Amino acid sequence: MSSTSIDSLLHESRRFPPSDEFTAGAVAKADLYARAEADRLGFWADQARDLLHWHKPFTQTLDWTQAPFAKWFADGALNVAYNCLDRHVLAGHGDRVALHWEGEPGDSRTLTYAELTTEVKRAANLLASLGIGQGDRVAIYLPVIPEAVIAMLAVARLGAVHSVVFGGFSSESLRARIDDAQARLVITADGGWRKGKVFPLKAAVDGALASDGPTSVEHVLVVRRGENEVAWTEGRDLWWHEEIAPMDLEHEAKAFEAENPLFILYTSGTTGKPKGILHTSGGYLTHVAFTHKNVFDLHPETDVYWCTADVGWITGHSYVVYGPLANGATQVLYEGTPDTPHPGRWWELIEKYKVSVFYTAPTAIRSFMKAGRQIPQKFDLSSLRLLGSVGEPINPEAWIWYRDIIGGGHTPVVDTWWQTETGGIMISALPGITTLKPGSAQVPLPGISVDVLTDDGQSVPNGSGGLLVVTEPWPGMLRGIWGDPERFIETYWEKFDTGEGAERRRMYFAGDGARKDEDGDLWLLGRVDDVMNVSGHRLSTAEIESALVSHPYVAEAAVVGASDETTGQAVVAFVIVKASQAEVATADEASAILRAHVAEQIGAIARPRQVFVVNELPKTRSGKIMRRLLRDVAEGRELGDTTTLTDTSVMQIITEKLK
Numbered sequence: 001m002s003s004t005s006i007d008s009l010l011h012e013s014r015r016f017p018p019s020d021e022f023t024a025g026a027v028a029k030a031d032l033y034a035r036a037e038a039d040r041l042g043f044w045a046d047q048a049r050d051l052l053h054w055h056k057p058f059t060q061t062l063d064w065t066q067a068p069f070a071k072w073f074a075d076g077a078l079n080v081a082y083n084c085l086d087r088h089v090l091a092g093h094g095d096r097v098a099l100h101w102e103g104e105p106g107d108s109r110t111l112t113y114a115e116l117t118t119e120v121k122r123a124a125n126l127l128a129s130l131g132i133g134q135g136d137r138v139a140i141y142l143p144v145i146p147e148a149v150i151a152m153l154a155v156a157r158l159g160a161v162h163s164v165v166f167g168g169f170s171s172e173s174l175r176a177r178i179d180d181a182q183a184r185l186v187i188t189a190d191g192g193w194r195k196g197k198v199f200p201l202k203a204a205v206d207g208a209l210a211s212d213g214p215t216s217v218e219h220v221l222v223v224r225r226g227e228n229e230v231a232w233t234e235g236r237d238l239w240w241h242e243e244i245a246p247m248d249l250e251h252e253a254k255a256f257e258a259e260n261p262l263f264i265l266y267t268s269g270t271t272g273k274p275k276g277i278l279h280t281s282g283g284y285l286t287h288v289a290f291t292h293k294n295v296f297d298l299h300p301e302t303d304v305y306w307c308t309a310d311v312g313w314i315t316g317h318s319y320v321v322y323g324p325l326a327n328g329a330t331q332v333l334y335e336g337t338p339d340t341p342h343p344g345r346w347w348e349l350i351e352k353y354k355v356s357v358f359y360t361a362p363t364a365i366r367s368f369m370k371a372g373r374q375i376p377q378k379f380d381l382s383s384l385r386l387l388g389s390v391g392e393p394i395n396p397e398a399w400i401w402y403r404d405i406i407g408g409g410h411t412p413v414v415d416t417w418w419q420t421e422t423g424g425i426m427i428s429a430l431p432g433i434t435t436l437k438p439g440s441a442q443v444p445l446p447g448i449s450v451d452v453l454t455d456d457g458q459s460v461p462n463g464s465g466g467l468l469v470v471t472e473p474w475p476g477m478l479r480g481i482w483g484d485p486e487r488f489i490e491t492y493w494e495k496f497d498t499g500e501g502a503e504r505r506r507m508y509f510a511g512d513g514a515r516k517d518e519d520g521d522l523w524l525l526g527r528v529d530d531v532m533n534v535s536g537h538r539l540s541t542a543e544i545e546s547a548l549v550s551h552p553y554v555a556e557a558a559v560v561g562a563s564d565e566t567t568g569q570a571v572v573a574f575v576i577v578k579a580s581q582a583e584v585a586t587a588d589e590a591s592a593i594l595r596a597h598v599a600e601q602i603g604a605i606a607r608p609r610q611v612f613v614v615n616e617l618p619k620t621r622s623g624k625i626m627r628r629l630l631r632d633v634a635e636g637r638e639l640g641d642t643t644t645l646t647d648t649s650v651m652q653i654i655t656e657k658l659k
């Protein structure tokens with residue numbers, strides 16, 4: 001973000017205090033802050049006891065002696081799936097709807113808590129019959145259908161570990177994730193619906209498993225959804241519906257220790273290799289249950305909640321599956337895209353299910369803004385009482401449009417900052433308590449301690465910017481990077497590590513820039529590393545560069561995130577084509593081929609908006625590509641300081657070519 005846009009943001013002066021009516025009925029009470037401040041660990045222990053069922057109560061809250069490898073509630077034991085299912089049924093809520101699922105073509109399915117519990121028990125029996133038990137890894141590559149939730153919970157019920165891979169990722173990406181986690185089982189579907197068509201998933205799994213080298217995968221369990229034709233490997237492939245039919249409807253949930261791994265979720269870092277972020281059970285579930293209840297003001301008897309995220313992302317894990325189900329919420333689950341079969345599909349669903357709490361991403365809001373208010377205005381959205389935003393900064397214009405056009409001019413809008421690594425929401429207003437400020441994520445939640453530091457670790461005063469850190473451990477924190485403890489320490493804990501012995505203090509470095517305004521409220525300014533944020537999804541420049549150079553045309557590649565009106569950032573690539581290939585294809589042809597190649601290597605989300613074929617890349621004297629300059633070019637700005645370039649004529653040539 002340029003400094004002029006930051007300044008204009010900080011002059012945003014509209015304020016929205018909570019209404020008395022909202023405050024009177026709000027779940028979150030203002031004393032939460034004081035309680036957490038007085039005794040942070042005691043506060044989290046209370047939340048863990050109040051919000052969850054422990055088969056074996058814990059006596060210890062945090063063990064930070066092996067920092068930065070934390071243990072929360074370590075001597076306690078629980079079953080995550082039991083907490084999300086059985087206990088609600090036992091409490092008499094079996095008839096409450098857990099999922100109102102809607103398929104893209106318009107088919108739908110409703111599952112009560114009793115029905116979902118039975119489905120998960122049968123699925124757990126099925127997975128157990130395939131030899132899955134505590135600690136085994138299961139890859140899940142599914143569309144947003146009830147079986148995705150059922151599969152995740154069945155894995156959790158057995159104390160096994162899921163690795164959900166977003167259905168938009170390619171065979172290659174899937175294979176890399178299967179290999180890294182050594183998954184024994186893959187759960188997929190024949191296909192899923194997207195933009196009016198069936199996209200094949202089973203074929204991508206076949207492709208992943210056909211590629212070189214032995215695989216850890218023993219079975220592929222296939223849900224029938226798209227009814228598209230699939231190839232079949234006898235002995236390995238099994239139909240979900242056939243295998244589950246004879247399964248017993250009862251399954252006893254065993255308790256696992258609080259630190260039993262729950263899932264691995266891969267996310268992009270600054271190198272070409274995605275990081276397997278590891279989350280465990282008791283602390284994670286405490287964090288997501290607490291934040292889901294308080295940030296979304298959940299009244300489980302009356303609310304209908306809808307988070308539009310795909311289960312393949314952390315938002316889908318924490319605020320579609322674990323948080324809402326731990327709290328006994330009724331929610332909407334939708335398979336398809338927002339504009340299929342018509343551009344008002346989301347608003348139609350809000351009207352149909354009388355959604356009261358809605359959580360989505362700024363990129364979606366901005367694309368609806370562009371399409372015009374007449375689309376949502378055709379629907380009755382009066383059931384909405386609270387709106388949430390996540391994934392990237394929400395600009396004040398989009399915030400106001402969201403509140404006015406979707407929220408009828410009266411709903412609070414909470415902007416929630418967090419990451420795959422944090423497990424749950426860290427910075428957000430609390431509805432009914434906080435006076436809202438459009439564009440700012442505002443304040444850390446009770447029990448969460450953050451700060452903004454200078455590069456050498458000094459806390460910045462109000463009115464200044466720096467690097468965002470989390471200063472104290474929190475229950476939903478990542479426990480590591482799968483198979484790579486060194487990278488875990490280097491990436492997050494080495495930058496701000498001071499003192500020795502008992503005085504040693506390590507803080508978690510989030511990779512985001514932030515600013516404290518005059519009131520101390522936080523404004524997120526985007527990543528400070530080579531990580532892009534496209535439509536709220538994290539992509540690594542290095543990963544896309546390595547996909548580009550894997551193509552025979554490419555000698556060298558540089559990728560930058562250029563700001564984009566709708567998607568926040570867009571992928572823009574600069575490539576040098578090998579001399580031997582320059583005659584094979586024109587620059588336009590090469591560019592089209594390379595865009596497709598990236599989509600095939602990583603997935604459609606990584607497809608560059610533009611690929612520019614250039615003769616040279618701007619480099620510093622030490623040979624480092626100057627991305628800042630490329631970003632200037634990609635965003636059509638005047639070039640800044642080029643004095644450290646080896647050859648300033650390079651930039652001249654690049655800009656000339658792009659005119």
Ligand code: WT7
Pocket residue numbers: 267314315389390391392393394415416417418419420421441510511512524525526527533536537538
């Ligand atoms: C990165 C994390 C958290 C679920 C979705 C993305 C950016 C996230 C906000 C926000 C400004 C935000 C940050 C962060 N981000 N939420 N409310 N305001 N920026 O999860 O893929 O792990 O990405 O998304 O840059 O570091 P993720």
